[in-house]
Amino acid sequence: MNQHNGWLLEGQIERNQQALEMLKPHQEPTLYGANGQTSTPHRGSKKISI
Template identity: 50%
Template structure:
């Protein structure tokens, strides 16, 4: 039975390690100018921690089977208390992740808007195909004297 509490503690520790990563992600997404390199680094850390959580959760389920236990472990007070802490941490991280998702969507929308402006102005030039200057929107005849 000692493997299950150990795994649950590891789950909680990993969730707690994820909190500052997601806080930093939120700070990056709220910044006026997003640092793409820093955001990528945070995304990699977050992905690694989520992979660890997935592994630990599968271990938890393997440890539960022979003991005929299932979360939330109401009949085992120590495990129940630990599970409640895990769930509280999970809920807080879920809310932060949803908020970060909204921030990311806003950032993507701003990037698309900026790209649209750049694409719209891409074909406009100050010089025509003959190398002579021309003004935009107003057709003018050039007269040589």
């Protein structure tokens, strides 16, 4: 059973790696700033303070 699970995990890891490689060129590296917040405000959003 452990060996079978290992094979399943290896297959899933391979599919995940392929998906990440496909998505990498389309990522937006400037989406988040150094502080973890979005680097540009969203259009239509308003900051509300209470």
